[in-house]
Amino acid sequence: MRPSDLFGGSPFGRRVRRPGAGRVPVTVVTGFLGAGKTGLIRAALASPDAARTAVIVNEFAELGVDDVLLRTSAEDVRLIGNGCMCCAARSDLQRVLRNLYAERETGAVPPFDRVIVETSGLSDPGPVLQLLAGDRALSGHYAVSALVTVVDCVLALDGQAPPEWIEQVVLADRIVLSKTELASEAQVARVRAHVAALNPGAEILEASNLRADPLAWLAPVAAGGARGFRAAPAAVGPDAVSCQSFVLSFDTPFRWEVFLQVMETLLALRGDDVLRVKGLVHVEGCAGPVAAHFVRHLAARPEELTAWPDADRRSRLVFITRNVSAAQVQALFDAVLALAPPPG
Amino acid sequence: MLTTTDQGADDSQTRNFKLIAHHDLGGFGGLGEGMSIQIAKDGRRILWLAHESAPKNFTALDVTDPKSPRMVVQTELPQAHMRSNSLEVTGDIMVVAYQTQKAGQQPAGMEIFDISVPEQPKSLSFFDCSGPHSRGVHQLWFCDGEYVHMAAGAPDFTPRDAKDDQFYRIIDVRDPTKPTEVGRWWLPGTREGDSAPAPVRHTPEFDLGFRAHNTNVYPQRPDRAYLGYLDAGMIVLDISDKSAPKPICRWDNSPPYAGFTHTVLPLFERNLLVVTDESVVDDGADWPKLVWILDARDETNPIPIATCPMPSRAVFAKRGGRVGAHNLHENLPLPTSWFSDQVIIGTFFNGGLRAFDISNPYQPVEIASFVPPAPPLAPTGAIQLNDVFVDERGIVYTVDRHVGGVYILEMDF
Numbered sequence: 001m002r003p004s005d006l007f008g009g010s011p012f013g014r015r016v017r018r019p020g021a022g023r024v025p026v027t028v029v030t031g032f033l034g035a036g037k038t039g040l041i042r043a044a045l046a047s048p049d050a051a052r053t054a055v056i057v058n059e060f061a062e063l064g065v066d067d068v069l070l071r072t073s074a075e076d077v078r079l080i081g082n083g084c085m086c087c088a089a090r091s092d093l094q095r096v097l098r099n100l101y102a103e104r105e106t107g108a109v110p111p112f113d114r115v116i117v118e119t120s121g122l123s124d125p126g127p128v129l130q131l132l133a134g135d136r137a138l139s140g141h142y143a144v145s146a147l148v149t150v151v152d153c154v155l156a157l158d159g160q161a162p163p164e165w166i167e168q169v170v171l172a173d174r175i176v177l178s179k180t181e182l183a184s185e186a187q188v189a190r191v192r193a194h195v196a197a198l199n200p201g202a203e204i205l206e207a208s209n210l211r212a213d214p215l216a217w218l219a220p221v222a223a224g225g226a227r228g229f230r231a232a233p234a235a236v237g238p239d240a241v242s243c244q245s246f247v248l249s250f251d252t253p254f255r256w257e258v259f260l261q262v263m264e265t266l267l268a269l270r271g272d273d274v275l276r277v278k279g280l281v282h283v284e285g286c287a288g289p290v291a292a293h294f295v296r297h298l299a300a301r302p303e304e305l306t307a308w309p310d311a312d313r314r315s316r317l318v319f320i321t322r323n324v325s326a327a328q329v330q331a332l333f334d335a336v337l338a339l340a341p342p343p344g
Numbered sequence: 345m346l347t348t349t350d351q352g353a354d355d356s357q358t359r360n361f362k363l364i365a366h367h368d369l370g371g372f373g374g375l376g377e378g379m380s381i382q383i384a385k386d387g388r389r390i391l392w393l394a395h396e397s398a399p400k401n402f403t404a405l406d407v408t409d410p411k412s413p414r415m416v417v418q419t420e421l422p423q424a425h426m427r428s429n430s431l432e433v434t435g436d437i438m439v440v441a442y443q444t445q446k447a448g449q450q451p452a453g454m455e456i457f458d459i460s461v462p463e464q465p466k467s468l469s470f471f472d473c474s475g476p477h478s479r480g481v482h483q484l485w486f487c488d489g490e491y492v493h494m495a496a497g498a499p500d501f502t503p504r505d506a507k508d509d510q511f512y513r514i515i516d517v518r519d520p521t522k523p524t525e526v527g528r529w530w531l532p533g534t535r536e537g538d539s540a541p542a543p544v545r546h547t548p549e550f551d552l553g554f555r556a557h558n559t560n561v562y563p564q565r566p567d568r569a570y571l572g573y574l575d576a577g578m579i580v581l582d583i584s585d586k587s588a589p590k591p592i593c594r595w596d597n598s599p600p601y602a603g604f605t606h607t608v609l610p611l612f613e614r615n616l617l618v619v620t621d622e623s624v625v626d627d628g629a630d631w632p633k634l635v636w637i638l639d640a641r642d643e644t645n646p647i648p649i650a651t652c653p654m655p656s657r658a659v660f661a662k663r664g665g666r667v668g669a670h671n672l673h674e675n676l677p678l679p680t681s682w683f684s685d686q687v688i689i690g691t692f693f694n695g696g697l698r699a700f701d702i703s704n705p706y707q708p709v710e711i712a713s714f715v716p717p718a719p720p721l722a723p724t725g726a727i728q729l730n731d732v733f734v735d736e737r738g739i740v741y742t743v744d745r746h747v748g749g750v751y752i753l754e755m756d757f
Contacts, residue, residue: 005614005641006616006639007703007705009685009686010703014703016757021360021756022699105653106659107656111713
């Protein structure tokens, strides 16, 4: 008998009810400057529903918390009531997340239940997603529960928003329309229709006066997207940031190693242009689907779920890419599957 | 570390559990380590609970709707020096352990009830375990409807050390009106007259007894009994001949640890044993009381390969009362019990309820915790979660040792 016989269950470890179960959920909030990310987070922190949240921002001043209860010796953590804390990640989000977890274990900071990371600068969420997918220590403790993009209803359609916002919308799991109180109903409807067209899989919420139900916008999303496996019909956005999403489904279960060979080839060739891939893979020998998540060149830890979400047993993957088409990716799958040697 | 006083801090925490109900049992919320579910003939789901000390004996809660538990019955002990502590239900038969404060007191033993009408438990028999050196029954296991396996004293058993009075006894209850002993085993050297030398006692502060505690037997291996034997460590017995149990192995971590090995949970398909040592001293004085993972591929030579992460000593040691391992959900071989060999759920007194992912047995990971605030009038000033049971629906029940009653939770991991 070998030591490997002591490992039970799935080759992917413990089967989980939802991706990231048992790890600290991290909500990544993105959106261009002034879209209302900070206001949304501040409003959540005032709600009991978001108690015990650790918020990571660039500068304390950004969050404008003036009711700081306590400073810790770690310069970058301040308790702000409601069991919440505010952390400054001026340069190194990785270090802050590691320290936070370690300090929670030793009782140096309160036992936070979730983390909100507010992205900075031009708000490219890619590096944050990559960090949480690729850092082995961090990914054992934290899991991305949702990428939330805040869209300013007033600026979204009048050309004042930077072109990067298109990419943020396409990447999002959930979209919060902000400043709806400053826009007409017709304008809000137009923005909603526009972002829904850009990202049909995302759930769209509205936040009047920057207030949205924290339970709604902080909730984890399903593996394929908040609204299931849906894709934009065509490439969108200006040429500089042109990106698209598409869904591929596969009727035949994969051998996991073959699936990985396809993805490794794709990411080796075009990893910079494969912004995000997420979905459920039917793997031979597994009772539940395997939740897969790739961010550019990096693969997050796959997890086998306890059950399929519905009767559909096909593998389903949402690809968000730049200048990589569904036909190209499908061709790669076909080629590798055709060449893969039989098991043995 | 914090540099100023922690103003307004809330000691409670809930991570990946969801509290859906709480019941204080009418002010008698001190509960032992007997928790069992009955599906009554009318379909109601009844949670039977043993109290940690007098005056109450046991309480039944209707948990058909786990969000709205309702008390069905609560009974009294006949003597203030008794405690029931442990019970088990199979079908409509419930067995209850009675232990006394001092050896020689009565009644001490096991009572068997017909609970087919949950509101009216009907005593069928009493199995007397009292004696000049016996405190009666501390804990029992009853899952097959035929045999009770228990940690008990006996009228004819004279221990060399008074603390070693309770040993392993097998009682045939196939006729619940006439329970009969069919086998017994004690650690050689603990009984007056044994040819084996007396065991070397632990140091005085941790000399707590070489006696049986949990006595688990599973249908996957009906010929094995898995004993937590307190200061003697963990013992596996061959009970293929119930009249003559034979030791298969003993794993003893103490000293250097502080003894009081409590539970042995076998995970058969993975060749693992999960073993707990109970914390029995306040304020972290017996730290660390651990949950151990043992490689049992060779059942004669179990090897510890990991321990589950503990609640932070800095946070909990001085919070009040005990902190450290105690009971686990034991995968009871009953249709009303949840089963997992991937997730271990246990109680840690003021460290609350904790769940661990042991899919990698060399590296257990904590995935959930529940530490409720100190219940009103908590004598230690902190919660003291004592036992846990998870039903086949995945509903988690955990109980406070002193006053807090029952907390009902859903798992979110």
